[in-house]
Structure formats: C-alpha cells, structure tokens
Amino acid sequence: MELIHKNLPALIVVLPLCMGLLTAIVGRRGLGWWMAMATNSAVLAMAGQLLWNVMHNGAFEITYQMGSWPAPFGIVYIVDPLNAAVLLVVSIIACVLTLYARKSVASEIQKNRLHFFYALWLFCTTGLLGITITGDAFNLYVLLEISSLSTYTLVALGRSRNRRALTAAINYLVLGSIGANFYLLGIAYLYMVTGSLNIADIRHILETTVFPTWATDAPQYRTTVIVGFAFMAVGLSLKLALFPLHGWLPNAYTYAPSAVSGLLASTATKVGAYVFIRVIFTLVGVNFAFGVLHTETALMVSAGAAIIIGSWLALKQTNLKKMLAYSSIGQIGYITLGFSLNNVNGLTASIIHLFNHALTKGSMFMALGVVVYRLGNARLKDVRGLGRQLPVSMAVFTAGGLGLIGVPLTAGFISKWYLVTGAIQAHRYEMAAIVLFGSLLALMYVWRVVEQIYFGKRDENAPKLKEAPVTMLVPMVLLVAASIYFGIDARASSWVAQTAAELLLGVKA
Amino acid sequence: MQIVLDYYNYWICIILMMVGFYGVIAKTNLIKKALSMSLFQTGVLVFYISIGKVDGGTGPVLDEANPEAIYSNPLPHALMLTAIVVGVATLSVAMAIIVNIREQYGTIDERDISDIEHETEE
Numbered sequence: 001m002e003l004i005h006k007n008l009p010a011l012i013v014v015l016p017l018c019m020g021l022l023t024a025i026v027g028r029r030g031l032g033w034w035m036a037m038a039t040n041s042a043v044l045a046m047a048g049q050l051l052w053n054v055m056h057n058g059a060f061e062i063t064y065q066m067g068s069w070p071a072p073f074g075i076v077y078i079v080d081p082l083n084a085a086v087l088l089v090v091s092i093i094a095c096v097l098t099l100y101a102r103k104s105v106a107s108e109i110q111k112n113r114l115h116f117f118y119a120l121w122l123f124c125t126t127g128l129l130g131i132t133i134t135g136d137a138f139n140l141y142v143l144l145e146i147s148s149l150s151t152y153t154l155v156a157l158g159r160s161r162n163r164r165a166l167t168a169a170i171n172y173l174v175l176g177s178i179g180a181n182f183y184l185l186g187i188a189y190l191y192m193v194t195g196s197l198n199i200a201d202i203r204h205i206l207e208t209t210v211f212p213t214w215a216t217d218a219p220q221y222r223t224t225v226i227v228g229f230a231f232m233a234v235g236l237s238l239k240l241a242l243f244p245l246h247g248w249l250p251n252a253y254t255y256a257p258s259a260v261s262g263l264l265a266s267t268a269t270k271v272g273a274y275v276f277i278r279v280i281f282t283l284v285g286v287n288f289a290f291g292v293l294h295t296e297t298a299l300m301v302s303a304g305a306a307i308i309i310g311s312w313l314a315l316k317q318t319n320l321k322k323m324l325a326y327s328s329i330g331q332i333g334y335i336t337l338g339f340s341l342n343n344v345n346g347l348t349a350s351i352i353h354l355f356n357h358a359l360t361k362g363s364m365f366m367a368l369g370v371v372v373y374r375l376g377n378a379r380l381k382d383v384r385g386l387g388r389q390l391p392v393s394m395a396v397f398t399a400g401g402l403g404l405i406g407v408p409l410t411a412g413f414i415s416k417w418y419l420v421t422g423a424i425q426a427h428r429y430e431m432a433a434i435v436l437f438g439s440l441l442a443l444m445y446v447w448r449v450v451e452q453i454y455f456g457k458r459d460e461n462a463p464k465l466k467e468a469p470v471t472m473l474v475p476m477v478l479l480v481a482a483s484i485y486f487g488i489d490a491r492a493s494s495w496v497a498q499t500a501a502e503l504l505l506g507v508k509a
Numbered sequence: 510m511q512i513v514l515d516y517y518n519y520w521i522c523i524i525l526m527m528v529g530f531y532g533v534i535a536k537t538n539l540i541k542k543a544l545s546m547s548l549f550q551t552g553v554l555v556f557y558i559s560i561g562k563v564d565g566g567t568g569p570v571l572d573e574a575n576p577e578a579i580y581s582n583p584l585p586h587a588l589m590l591t592a593i594v595v596g597v598a599t600l601s602v603a604m605a606i607i608v609n610i611r612e613q614y615g616t617i618d619e620r621d622i623s624d625i626e627h628e629t630e631e
Contacts, residue, residue, distance in 0.1 A: 145595045156606050163613040170606045174546050177599050181553050192560050
C-alpha cells in the first residue's frame with residue numbers, strides 16, 4: 001500500500017497506458033470493456049486520493065520525480081490544487097462514460113473491433129491525465145499527441161453511423177497537429193532562451209535572468225520570448241477551440257460516437273484550457289503575459305466573440321449534437337474570459353467552470369446519445385414529444401440545459417456568479433454584460449429544444465421509443481445529480497477552485 | 510544578404526514550415542494536405558536540431574584527453590527522436606483515415622467531398 005501511495009502521481013498515468021496496450025492485445029469478447037472500466041475506476045480512486053492529499057498538505061504541492069532524477073534534469077510530475085482538480089474531472093468523466101459506453105458503443109462499432117475502441121479510450125485518458133499532471137513542457141507535448149492521436153481515431157470510428165465522421169476526423173487531425181506543432185515551436189524558443197524544459201525552472205530562469213534586463217537599455221531575448229509565447233498561445237487556442245480557431249470542433253463532436261462526443265466535450269477542450277492557464281500563470285507568468293504583452297485584450301475579444309457567436313450559431317442548428325457543439329464553443333469562451341480577467345474571482349470562475357461544464361455537457365451529450373441509440377440520429381424534429389417516452393434521459397437533458405443557462409441551484413449558476421463578480425471587479429462591465437447576454441442566448445437555444453420535448457406532438461407514425469438501458473441511464477443521472485449538488489452546495493468545489501486560483505496568482509497566504 | 514547567410518538554418522526551417530502551411534491551407538487533395546502537415550512538422554524538427562549546435566562544438570561524447578572540449582547540445586536531438594515518432598504516427602493515422610474516405614466517398618478531393626456532403630442530408 002505504501003508503495004502505491006508513494007507512486008500515485010506516476011501510477012495514474014502509467015496504469016491506463018499499460019492497460020490500454022493490454023486491452024488491445026487480450027481485450028476480445030467483451031473483456032475490453034471490463035478492463036477499461038476497472039482501470040478507469042482505479043484512476044478515479046487515485047485522482048480522488050491525490051486531490052485529498054494535496055489539499056491537506058501544507059505546501060499544496062506534491063512533487064514526484066520520475067526515476068528519482070531531480071528537476072530540471074529529469075521529468076517531474078507536480079500535483080497542485082489546480083491540476084488535481086482537473087485530474088478529478090477527467091477521471092470522473094472517463095469513469096462514468098466508460099459505463100455508458102458499454103451499450104452505446106456496442107451499437108455503433110463492429111463487435112470484433114470493440115477491444116481496439118477501449119484501448120484507444122484508455123490511451124486518450126492516459127494522454128489527458130498526463131498532460132494535466134506533468135511538470136515538463138516537452139513531456140506535455142508528447143502526452144498531448146498521445147491523447148490527440150487517439151481522439152482523431154475515436155472520432156473517425158463514428159463512420160459506421162455517418163461517413164462524415166471521417167472528414168471531421170481528418171480536418172481535426174490536420175488542425176490539431178498544426179496546433180500541437182505551434183506549441184512545440186513555442187517550447188523551442190523558450191528552450192533557446194532558458195536551456196530548460198521544466199516548467200517551474202523555465203519560469204525561474206525567465207524571472208531571474210531575462211525579465212529584469214527588459215527594464216534596462218539592453219533588453220535580452222525580448223523578441224524570442226514573445227515569439228515563443230505567441231506560438232504557444234496560438235497552438236493552444238487551436239487545441240481548445242477558442243474562437244476563431246474552432247473550425248474543427250462542431251463536426252468532430254457531431255459525428256463522433258456518442259460516448260466519444262461526451263468525452264471530447266467534457267475533457268479534451270477542458271484540458272486544453274488547463275494547459276493555457278498553466279502556460280500563462282505558471283510558465284511565463286502574468287506579469288509577462290498580461291503586463292508586458294496585454295494578451296488579455298486579445299483573449300477577451302476572442303472570448304466575447306466565442307460566447308456570442310457560439311451561442312448564436314447554436315440557436316440555428318437543427319442537429320442537436322451540433323447545437324451542443326456550438327454551445328461548447330460558447331462555454332469555452334466563458335472559461336477563457338475567466339482567466340483573462342486576471343483576478344481571483346475570474347480565475348476561480350474558469351476553474352470551477354471547467355468542472356461544472358464538464359458535468360453538464362457530459363450529461364447532455366449522454367442524454368442525446370440515448371436518442372441516437374434508439375433512432376440513429378438526434379435532430380430537433382426527432383425529439384418532438386419525447387418527454388413521455390424517454391422521461392429520464394429527457395429530464396437529464398433539461399436539467400443539463402438549465403445548467404448551461406446558469407439557473408440558480410445548478411452548477412452553471414455558481415460559475416457565472418464568480419465570472420460576473422470577477423468581470424465587475426476588473427471593471428470590465430461590457431464583459432459582464434456579454435456573459436449575461438450569452439446566458440440569454442443559452443436560454444433561447446435550450447428552451448427551443450425543451451419546448452419540442454415536452455410540448456411538441458409526436459407524429460402519429462413515429463416509432464415508439466423505449467427508455468435507455470440502465471447502464472446508460474445511471475452515468476448521466478449521476479453526472480446531472482452531481483451538477484445540481486454542486487449548484488446547491490458549492491463549498492467543496494469553490495474551496496478547491498479558489499485555493500488553486502489564489503496559488504496561481506500568488507496571493508495565497 | 511548577410512542576414513540570410515548568418516541565419517541560414519532559420520531560413521531553411523521558416524521556408525519549410527511556410528511551404529507546409531501553405532499546402533495545408535491551399536491544397537484540396539487530402540494526401541497533399543497530410544504531406545504538407547508533415548512538411549510543417551519537419552520544419553519544426555530542423556529548427557530544434559539546429560538550435561542544438563554550439564559554435565565550435567564537437568559530438569557530445571566525453572573526450573577525457575581534452576578537458577577543454579566544447580560539445581554540442583544533444584538534448585534537442587533526443588527530443589526530436591520522440592517528435593519524429595509522433596510525426597510518423599500522425600501521418601499514418603491521417604493516411605488510414607484518407608483510405609477510409611476514399612472507400613466511402615470514392616474521392617480524396619475536398620471539393621468533391623463537400624459537394625457530395627451538400628447533396629445528401631445530414
């Protein structure tokens with residue numbers, strides 16, 4: 001037990017990696033799902049334990065040296081409240097979606113390929129967890145590619161339902177690789193200046209030897225650092241689908257298998273946002289990113305545009321999965337807006353919204369997945385009058401929708417509360433207004449669907465649908481219940497998010 | 510002229526990257542697109558490799574006879590071994606998807622594909 005406890009940060013990445021390989025080899029005849037489920041449950045337990053450990057040790061930090069090589073020479077894994085929270089989000093979502101995937105994916109993928117699906121599924125989890133936990137900038141790139149490569153393939157697996165999954169996947173692949181390479185190039189510039197790849201070490205060298213010279217007559221490496229940061233920012237914006245670099249997202253979410261859409265929407269872009277936060281606040285520091293470069297203006301413009309245009313386009317969609325995809329673009333806007341405000345409330349809003357939105361969007365994609373499972377499609381006219389036939393899934397969809405709007409007593413309200421407070425504190429009243437306007441648009445696009453579900457009349461000759469199997473209902477009910485719970489009692493989630501935000505901004509006592 | 514010669518390694522990778530980037534944006538043939546993406550990656554590889562070079566440095570093998578020796582930095586090269594593997598993996602996933610697209614649509618030209626997609630309802 002002692003050995004496991006000591007090596008938790010490494011195990012949380014190594015376990016799904018090894019199990020993924022094993023699943024690809026021996027996971028035939030349904031064994032694959034059991035292996036994925038067991039692995040993801042273990043990962044969830046480890047993530048919970050890590051969060052508990054880090055919140056209850058005085059330094060709010062756990063450092064793990066790979067192979068006992070000390071930083072900056074070896075790769076270190078560093079757990080702090082921010083990434084412990086993101087680890088927990090990823091592992092919760094991965095765990096409940098694995099349960100959901102059993103029936104859902106079996107209907108979408110050929111039986112003799114299922115073990116490959118679960119292998120990729122585990123690789124994707126590996127990558128996402130690794131990105132989150134690593135303290136090494138290059139290691140982060142490699143893990144980013146591990147998760148991305150498996151996601152491209154997972155998206156392409158939607159081909160048996162709709163061949164557009166393939167074009168969505170190739171589009172995502174090309175743009176995703178360009179994004180990752182931009183990030184890699186950015187690292188190269190910073191490496192030229194600092195000679196280090198360890199995130200904390202790069203920051204230390206920049207702070208002690210590079211930034212101080214900028215105030216003098218002979219600023220050193222100014223252009224190099226700026227160009228490096230710019231490449232990283234653009235690359236990461238592509239990865240997290242920040243407007244206007246969101247082009248790959250709608251089709252990828254729409255045509256992927258239902259479980260994959262849920263995973264992508266609630267973890268992949270969230271981890272992208274986490275990396276962006278990490279780069280701005282830990283790698284180069286706010287004084288550089290916001291003080292010297294004024295990145296926050298660009299981020300706010302993008303975020304504002306994302307909120308309005310994403311929500312507006314969501315309103316125009318008739319394919320409901322696509323509607324949720326556009327809504328996600330808007331929600332990414334909220335997350336980005338939060339950390340660009342550069343104050344504790346804004347950053348808390350970002351972090352707490354990572355969590356809350358993952359719960360809400362995940363459950364909504366799962367609810368639509370039920371309609372897809374029964375009908376093979378989820379258009380607006382398909383859900384007409386479904387409130388009676390699929391009472392549980394449609395209730396989940398509605399509750400999730402309320403969370404998107406940010407109605408009080410849902411988790412969405414908590415994040416928007418912090419966000420608006422942060423915006424007002426930063427004297428960005430126009431941003432507060434945009435947040436509220438975005439909620440109004442969300443109300444419109446959610447209501448449009450809810451109206452059809454409960455008040456629309458089902459066609460006479462439309463097939464009668466049965467409620468989804470229990471293994472699909474339990475995960476989404478769990479998620480939506482969690483999102484309501486964290487809307488009513490936000491003490492735990494806001495305690496973690498606020499601690500993380502204070503640590504990032506360096507105001508924690 | 511001097512600036513071109515002095516920094517020729519950077520110019521090479523800028524040109525490689527921009528040719529690749531242009532291809533990704535302008536080409537409609539998916540294979541050409543994937544290859545352009547690979548070219549872009551190669552530009553980044555060359556960039557890393559060239560920054561590992563130290564003026565007057567030899568290969569990074571410890572020369573005990575000559576304690577004054579200057580060595581080139583091997584770390585970027587080691588990193589690029591990993592990145593090459595990633596690049597190969599990306600390209601092969603891309604090719605696998607393109608083969609599937611060819612089977613499903615009968616073409617690998619983006620314009621034809623989007624025509625076909627427009628004709629059929631989602």
